[in-house]
Amino acid sequence: MWYLAKLIRGMSIDQALAQMEFSDKKGAKIIKEVLLEAQDMAVRDHNVEYRSNLYIAESTSGRGQCLKRIRYHGRGFCGIMEKVYCHYFVKLVEGPPPSPEQPKTSYAHAKEYVQELRNRTIIHSL
Amino acid sequence: MPHPLAPARTRSLSSSPSLPAPSPPSRRPPRVQHGGLREAGSVLPAPGFGLVFSAALETQPITVIPVRTKKRFIPPVYEPKYKTEKEFREHARAAGIVIPKERLERPIHLACTAGIFDAYVPPEGDARLTTLSKAGLKQKTEKLKQSVASQLAIRKVKEYDADFQIKTFPEKAQQIFVEAHQCLNISDHDRLHALVTERCFPEMVWDIQLKTVRWSFVESLEPPRAVHVRCPNMVSEGNIYGQVTVRMHTRQTLAIYDRFGRLMYGQEDVPKDVLEYVVFERHLTNPYGAWRMHGKIVPAWAPSKEPIPKTVMIPGPKLQPWEEYEEMNVEVQKPQPVQWHK
Numbered sequence: 001m002w003y004l005a006k007l008i009r010g011m012s013i014d015q016a017l018a019q020m021e022f023s024d025k026k027g028a029k030i031i032k033e034v035l036l037e038a039q040d041m042a043v044r045d046h047n048v049e050y051r052s053n054l055y056i057a058e059s060t061s062g063r064g065q066c067l068k069r070i071r072y073h074g075r076g077f078c079g080i081m082e083k084v085y086c087h088y089f090v091k092l093v094e095g096p097p098p099s100p101e102q103p104k105t106s107y108a109h110a111k112e113y114v115q116e117l118r119n120r121t122i123i124h125s126l
Numbered sequence: 127m128p129h130p131l132a133p134a135r136t137r138s139l140s141s142s143p144s145l146p147a148p149s150p151p152s153r154r155p156p157r158v159q160h161g162g163l164r165e166a167g168s169v170l171p172a173p174g175f176g177l178v179f180s181a182a183l184e185t186q187p188i189t190v191i192p193v194r195t196k197k198r199f200i201p202p203v204y205e206p207k208y209k210t211e212k213e214f215r216e217h218a219r220a221a222g223i224v225i226p227k228e229r230l231e232r233p234i235h236l237a238c239t240a241g242i243f244d245a246y247v248p249p250e251g252d253a254r255l256t257t258l259s260k261a262g263l264k265q266k267t268e269k270l271k272q273s274v275a276s277q278l279a280i281r282k283v284k285e286y287d288a289d290f291q292i293k294t295f296p297e298k299a300q301q302i303f304v305e306a307h308q309c310l311n312i313s314d315h316d317r318l319h320a321l322v323t324e325r326c327f328p329e330m331v332w333d334i335q336l337k338t339v340r341w342s343f344v345e346s347l348e349p350p351r352a353v354h355v356r357c358p359n360m361v362s363e364g365n366i367y368g369q370v371t372v373r374m375h376t377r378q379t380l381a382i383y384d385r386f387g388r389l390m391y392g393q394e395d396v397p398k399d400v401l402e403y404v405v406f407e408r409h410l411t412n413p414y415g416a417w418r419m420h421g422k423i424v425p426a427w428a429p430s431k432e433p434i435p436k437t438v439m440i441p442g443p444k445l446q447p448w449e450e451y452e453e454m455n456v457e458v459q460k461p462q463p464v465q466w467h468k
Contacts, residue, residue: 047384049436 001027001061001086012097013039013054031088038092048094055097062087237412238323238420239360239367242405242467244275246354246371248425253348253375253401270352279355283368286410296350299372299406299417304343306330306419311339322419323407329421336385344377344397353403357410366410369420374402391434405467426465 004027008016013035020032035056042048064085071081208214215225270276270292283290306321310330322330354371381394407420443456 047386047388047390047436051439 001025001031001088004028004031005059005061005088005090008056009059010097010100011056012052013056013092014052015097016056027088031090034088034090035092038090042092042094053094053096054092055095056090057093058089058091060089062089236360236365237409237415238325238407238418239358239369240325242369242421242423243358244356245423245465245467246403247465248353248373248403248423250425250427252373252425270355273354276355279357279368282357282366283355283408283410286366286368287408292352292355295370295417296352296372296374299352299370299404300346300350300374300376302406302417302419303374303404307341307343310334311341320416320418326418326420334382337390338383338385338387340379340381340383340394342379344379346374346376347399348375350374364411367407368410369405369407370417371403371405371423374400374404376400376402389435392432421467423467424465426463 004020004023004025008019008031011019017032017035020028020035039051039054042054043051048054064087066085067083069081069083071079073079208217218225280290280292302321306318309315309318309321313331313334315331318331319327350372352370353373356369357366358369359366376399377397378400379394379397380392381389382391384390403423403425405420405423406417408417409415440458442451443454445451445454
């Protein structure tokens with residue numbers, strides 16, 4: 001679920017819905033329903049004009065209350081099986097999605113290094 | 127031979143003459159109830175056999191024959207001598223037990239009615255014609271005095287409230303109206319409850335919860351006048367409420383902003399002429415009742431309102447891959463021109 005949540009961070013709502021529709025994971029179906037409901041809520045209650053003009057600002061998953069069960073192995077051995085539940089949170093913001101952060105170029109690295117050298121102060125000097 | 131549609135008599139086995147009694151005298155034969163017709167001269171099954179004898183014509187479909195050899199205890203059925211609660215109380219009282227009447231510790235108090243009873247139907251084309259023309263004058267002279275039911279209702283209202291005068295009431299009503307809408311601007315719900323009935327309050331306030339309203343009253347184009355008076359009663363006979371419909375032709379400005387400050391509806395500086403039929407209500411039997419705004423009547427011929435600045439999507443028909451929207455003759459449904467009251 002976390003991988004799916006990380007996938008759609010920063011995407012526009014249409015792109016996120018497309019990704020979830022064609023993803024093989026079980027959580028994708030759930031996330032798609034959540035996104036559709038959130039979009040509907042935005043248009044109905046929060047005066048959003050164009051339903052495509054939304055992007056995913058925050059998307060996280062958290063651990064929910066899990067149940068413990070007994071898992072029976074061979075030869076009379078047992079293990080503890082955990083029935084796992086999780087929560088999914090999403091925040092949609094109106095507007096075009098922000099442009100993805102560009103990776104830092106080597107030129108920028110070099111500039112930063114030179115600037116750091118120049119910022120040094122030598123104490124007790126003339 | 128009994129008639130097929132005559133009700134069948136239920137007979138017990140012991141009373142039937144044709145039944146032999148092979149069982150020992152200490153054991154009583156089980157009781158059998160037969161429904162339906164029975165042919166004359168037929169043999170009844172001996173006790174202990176579980177045969178179901180179905181007749182040719184069955185008026186009642188149930189035939190029960192218990193299959194048992196041991197005597198069992200069947201508790202006796204006592205028919206209740208009383209059906210209603212009152213009878214039960216009388217019986218108990220005769221026996222010596224007094225059941226006191228249930229007192230409502232928290233009585234339900236209806237401060238307003240649920241709607242507008244016998245709503246006023248505004249005449250078509252009201253306030254469209256000038257009073258200078260003949261048709262306009264005719265329209266203007268339609269007075270409250272001509273309607274009998276309204277006059278009777280006014281008389282009834284005066285019974286409970288001596289200070290009520292139908293000539294001065296519309297002015298006060300307009301003041302209540304203006305103050306109520308100004309309370310919406312500042313969202314003063316406490317004052318609003320005193321000016322507006324419980325039925326009207328959620329209608330005014332619910333959709334405006336997270337929005338900002340800027341409403342102002344510019345002027346009144348015509349003096350307000352009462353057009354319709356009724357006195358309905360709720361639940362019991364004596365519980366009377368008075369409803370007065372006041373016709374107001376005014377100039378107002380309205381602008382609604384959403385929670386982020388974007389304009390949702392209307393303009394702040396452009397006044398609009400508005401013709402409204404507002405219903406005011408008072409609980410007459412309550413000595414501390416006050417006249418409060420109860421609702422509005424929107425006539426069937428009312429012009430459509432200004433469209434909102436937001437674009438709204440109307441879901442269309444579901445298309446198959448080979449169909450195109452332009453080719454399908456889809457008609458957008460227009461709202462029905464029906465009078466409704468809010």
